[in-house]
Amino acid sequence: MRLIALNKPFGTICQFSAHDTRASLADWVQTPDVYPAGRLDADSEGLLLLTDDGALQARIAEPRHKLVKRYWAQVEGAPGGDVLEALARGVDLGDYVTRPCRAGFAEPPATLWARNPPIRYRAAIPTTWIELAITEGKNRQVRRMTAAVGFPTLRLVRVGIGALDIFALGLAPGQTTALPPHSPWDGLA
Template identity: 65%
Template sequence: MARLILLNKPYGVICQFSPSPPHQSLADYLDVPDVYPAGRLDTDSEGLLLLTDSGALQARIADPKHKLPKTYWVQVDGAPGDADLEPLRCGVDLGDFVTKPAQVRVIAEPPGLWPRTPPVRFRAAIPTSWVEIIIAEGKNRQVRRMTAKVGFPTLRLIRAAIGEYTLAGLAPGQWHELRVAAPKPPAPVAAPGRPKQRGRRGPNKVR
C-alpha cells in the first residue's frame, strides 16, 4: 500500500520542501518523511496538492497521458456569459500549444470558502465572477492563460479536486493521509533479439 497525502496548500507556499525565502515551503506544513508532490501547484495558487511515497502512483497522478481530471475554482475579473466561455470548451490557441476541450461553467462563490491572505485586489467598477474549469492537462499556468485568452483574467485560483480526491473538510494548511493501492510499475520492455543470420544462397549450379 502507498501513502497518499491530501494537502490544502495555502496561497504563497512554494511546492517544494527545501527553504525558499521569502516563501513558505511544504516543510512548514508537513513533517512527513519520504513523500513527494504528485504534480505541482503554482505558488500563487491554492488548494489540493497530492503527495505520495510511491513513484508509480506519483506518475499516475501527474502524467497527463492518464487524463486524470483536475477541477479548478477560478475567480475572474469581469462577468463572463456562457458564450464568452465557449472557446474554452473547444480548445484555445495559447501560442505554444492548443488546449484540449475543457469543461467550463459559471458557478456561485464556493460555499465555505476561506478568505485569501493577502486578499485579492478588486476594482470597484468591475464585478468578479467564479468559474469552474475541469481539464486533464497541466501545462505551466494553463488555467490563468486560458481565462486571460478569452478576456477574463484570473484573480484567484483554487484547485478543488484531482480525480476522486477533493478538498472537502480541509482548511488551508491542513492535510490528511490515506492508504491506497499503488499501481504496478510498467513491465520492462525486453530488448529485441538479434535476428538470425541466414546464409547467402549462391547461384544455382548448372548440372
C-alpha cells in the same frame, strides 16, 4: 505506499527546500519522503496530493492518464456563455492549444476559506467564478486560458483531483490528511 492530501495555502511554493521569501511544503507537510504529484504555482491554492509511490505520482500528474483536475477561477469581469464555450473547446495559447475541457459558472460554497492576502477589489469591475475541469495541467494553464479569452484570473483554487474533493476532505489551508492507499474513490489507484 503513502498518499497525503494538503490544502496548499496561497503563497506556498511546491518544493520542500527552504525559500527566502515564501513558505514551502516543508512548512505544512511533516511526513518524510513524500513528493508532490503535480504542482500548483505559489499564487494558486487548494488540493495537492503527495506520495512516496512513483507509479501513483505518475498516474496523478501525467496528462496521458487524463485524470481530471477541477479548478475554481475567480476572474476579472463577467464572461458570458460564449467565453465558457471557447474555454471548453480548447484555447490557442501560442505555444500549444489546450485540450477540450469542461467549463461552467461556479458558485463557491460558504465554506471557501478567505485568501490571505485578499484579491484586489475594484468597485467598477465585477468578478465571476468559473469552474474548469482539465486533464493536462501545464504550467499556469488555467491562468493562461482565462487571460487568452480576455478574463484574467485573480484567484485560483484547485478543488478536486479525480474523485477527491477538497471540501469533502474538510481541509483548511495548511492542513493535511493521510489517505488510504487503496480507497473507494475512483481515478487515482
